[in-house]
Amino acid sequence: MSDFFEVVLNQRACRDFSDQPVPDDDIEQILTAATHAPSAENTQPWVFVVVRDDAVRNALSDLTRRLWSAGGRDYAAAHNTEHLFNEVDALVDRGLGGAPVFVVVCGDTTAGAHPTSLGSSIFPAVQNLLLAANALGYGSALTTLTTYGGDELRTLLGLPEHLTAMAIVPLGRPARPLGPPRRRPVASSTHRDRYGSMWEP
């Protein structure tokens, strides 16, 4: 898939992966896209940990399962549709969907820009990562649950104090074709000049 709008309009979460390998060259291309995102004052505060190692992936999966059981699961069961809940529950159970690669995206809190700006400097790069994966035929998902793993996560990945894990993206070939993303129409969330004057296309 190479057409820009085709890639963007068909990007969606993949929650079940095949074990087909992801070559380094593809990861390099995906991360090159990620690093071309904007960041506050062009500080580029992203740090990526590309995890293939079975022991590290298993430990991350186990941590995620425990965080899910400890609260995320009950919250999701109460708030999400049954379909979405079942999909996420299975993703966690399989170990982030059984993806052969997990990309942990961290933010450098000492990169220099205003600390509250870290999200605005990291999630654009994460989005480029997801889109580039889709362009190359890979599935991916933006997950954040594992980032609540505190010191255990820090120790597992050897993260120094100045880095904060902000997203974990499982990456691999989808186990089966993905349907289209489901979104509300633009007009339902868009206003003209001031809030309250709805956008009419």
Next chain:
Amino acid sequence: MSDFFEVVLNQRACRDFSDQPVPDDDIEQILTAATHAPSAENTQPWVFVVVRDDAVRNALSDLTRRLWSAGGRDYAAAHNTEHLFNEVDALVDRGLGGAPVFVVVCGDTTAGAHPTSLGSSIFPAVQNLLLAANALGYGSALTTLTTYGGDELRTLLGLPEHLTAMAIVPLGRPARPLGPPRRRPVASSTHRDRYGSMWEP
């Protein structure tokens, strides 16, 4: 520009705009791309205010100038390269670069997902917005300074309490061709399996 990687690798901040108009159809296409970003639990907590009105744009520009003078400017002068400082200083002075459209991107704090996840659910959409603008030949920039405008910003845009402005994106044709983005190589910020084992491409 329609090739996915061409769009992504050439997206960069535009800080000086011509006054050529931006038709509604193009804004609709750009926001459609934005709304296809992922969000926590697919809550889609984004709200867009598309500002063309001169009085609202002037008031937002004036607010931004005051926030810049009140602290942002000194901080940037001390921390940024002279080139970047001068570019941003001129952007603020001209009124967000003199763009004919400002897109204010807000997050709905009551959308249901964990409140700390709002950044992870808004900035991917902002990145899609910037990329789609680039694909259609428009310049744009991810700015956040104006979002520190508190009650004045809320009143100006008529924002209800449950919405938080998270980014303001000036949008329009670039006044002159933009150079390529400047980024560090992937290998300098990428690790293998655990932090400290550097990625070798």
